[in-house]
Amino acid sequence: MTDRSRIVYGEDMGRPRGFDEAEVVRAAAALFADRVYDGVSVDDLVGHLGVHRNSLYKTFGSKRGLYLAALRRHLDDDVRPLAEAVAAADGPAAAADLVAGAGLDLLLLAAVERAPADPEVAALVGEALDVLDQALGAVLPAPDAAATGAFTSALLGLRIRARATDSTTEPGSAALARRFDIR
Amino acid sequence: MTDRSRIVYGEDMGRPRGFDEAEVVRAAAALFADRVYDGVSVDDLVGHLGVHRNSLYKTFGSKRGLYLAALRRHLDDDVRPLAEAVAAADGPAAAADLVAGAGLDLLLLAAVERAPADPEVAALVGEALDVLDQALGAVLPAPDAAATGAFTSALLGLRIRARATDSTTEPGSAALARRFDIR
DNA sequence: ATCGGTCAAGAACGATCGTTCCTAAACTTG
DNA sequence: CAAGTTTAGGAACGATCGTTCTTGACCGAT
Numbered sequence: 001m002t003d004r005s006r007i008v009y010g011e012d013m014g015r016p017r018g019f020d021e022a023e024v025v026r027a028a029a030a031l032f033a034d035r036v037y038d039g040v041s042v043d044d045l046v047g048h049l050g051v052h053r054n055s056l057y058k059t060f061g062s063k064r065g066l067y068l069a070a071l072r073r074h075l076d077d078d079v080r081p082l083a084e085a086v087a088a089a090d091g092p093a094a095a096a097d098l099v100a101g102a103g104l105d106l107l108l109l110a111a112v113e114r115a116p117a118d119p120e121v122a123a124l125v126g127e128a129l130d131v132l133d134q135a136l137g138a139v140l141p142a143p144d145a146a147a148t149g150a151f152t153s154a155l156l157g158l159r160i161r162a163r164a165t166d167s168t169t170e171p172g173s174a175a176l177a178r179r180f181d182i183r
Numbered sequence: 184m185t186d187r188s189r190i191v192y193g194e195d196m197g198r199p200r201g202f203d204e205a206e207v208v209r210a211a212a213a214l215f216a217d218r219v220y221d222g223v224s225v226d227d228l229v230g231h232l233g234v235h236r237n238s239l240y241k242t243f244g245s246k247r248g249l250y251l252a253a254l255r256r257h258l259d260d261d262v263r264p265l266a267e268a269v270a271a272a273d274g275p276a277a278a279a280d281l282v283a284g285a286g287l288d289l290l291l292l293a294a295v296e297r298a299p300a301d302p303e304v305a306a307l308v309g310e311a312l313d314v315l316d317q318a319l320g321a322v323l324p325a326p327d328a329a330a331t332g333a334f335t336s337a338l339l340g341l342r343i344r345a346r347a348t349d350s351t352t353e354p355g356s357a358a359l360a361r362r363f364d365i366r
Numbered sequence: 367a368t369c370g371g372t373c374a375a376g377a378a379c380g381a382t383c384g385t386t387c388c389t390a391a392a393c394t395t396g
Numbered sequence: 397c398a399a400g401t402t403t404a405g406g407a408a409c410g411a412t413c414g415t416t417c418t419t420g421a422c423c424g425a426t
Contacts, residue, residue, distance in 0.1 A: 146358035157340025
């Protein structure tokens with residue numbers, strides 16, 4: 001017979017979850033990628049994520065907690081794999097196309113709107129940019145710190161313009177890569 | 184007798200204004216330059232602008248109306264003069280320093296967060312970017328459309344990173360300019 | 367002096383924000 | 397089955413959002 005006073009209740013007791021946490025975070029990242037943080041309401045989240053209010057706060061603590069989880073997942077699932085592909089790319093032009101074609105809007109928005117007001121976001125953004133710097137530096141024929149940083153920033157700038165003018169084509173990345181492909 | 188002699192009255196004269204409309208728009212532009220549109224409340228505006236709620240709505244119609252006025256003023260008072268200075272600059276490096284040193288945060292924020300959701304903002308942003316393109320194209324030794332567009336975008340990207348990491352120094356502009364200073 | 371008009375000051379509106387609370391259903395364990 | 401725990405489903409909270417309304421002070425023209 002078990003001693004009742006020693007019973008430690010496991011985490012897997014009770015009603016099982018009706019949602020996949022990883023999938024919820026991924027869906028949240030998608031929402032935060034094309035609207036500003038303040039533009040995504042908790043109602044929007046519970047409406048599109050298949051998770052209900054109570055579970056959201058139980059699991060992530062707050063709207064900001066879910067946002068940070070989404071940003072971390074974006075870094076791990078999108079930025080780092082992209083960086084690996086970039087580092088293995090054949091020259092700056094191919095690398096630029098990879099970055100331009102990747103979905104980095106969440107990182108972009110985080111850098112512009114949240115990082116200046118949220119140190120934790122700023123740290124994650126800085127980490128992501130460093131990862132991209134390192135990868136892009138590996139494909140530049142004559143890399144130096146300032147140049148790789150400028151290359152990374154320039155690619156983000158191209159995406160800004162594409163977002164703002166809703167242009168599907170991005171001929172700028174080729175021109176940019178050519179300017180950085182000097183040896 | 185009075186310093187109100189400079190005030191131009193409307194057709195139906197009433198009590199003269201206690202605020203300078205141009206100055207209000209300029210102050211609004213400053214507020215919108217370092218916070219997101221949704222992050223600046225009407226209370227913030229009436230608190231910092233020296234204009235009363237009633238007058239704000241009477242003069243600009245809505246918060247969005249004031250924002251659009253601020254963006255137009257930013258274009259006329261900041262972007263266009265900057266473009267003229269850039270076009271007269273001695274080479275890409277000097278031009279890049281001019282752009283990097285100018286306060287283009289309102290344009291940057293507008294491009295990233297408002298343009299995708301507000302066509303009127305998108306039009307103004309596109310106009311501003313075109314103005315900068317034209318000016319930067321004038322100082323590039325071997326200009327072509329794609330390259331100048333990339334140069335403009337790249338300078339915006341540099342500002343993003345500076346904002347996100349709160350770095351006061353911007354060595355990237357020099358490296359960027361060097362890459363674009365080929366002939 | 368008085369009238370028509372604008373402006374100033376602030377209360378107040380409905381809507382929506384992020385968050386919390388309550389209740390019932392679902393599931394594991396003893 | 398009973399006990400215990402966690403979820404789902406919403407209602408509801410106070411705060412704040414953008415906007416409007418009310419009231420009175422002010423000003424130029426009659």
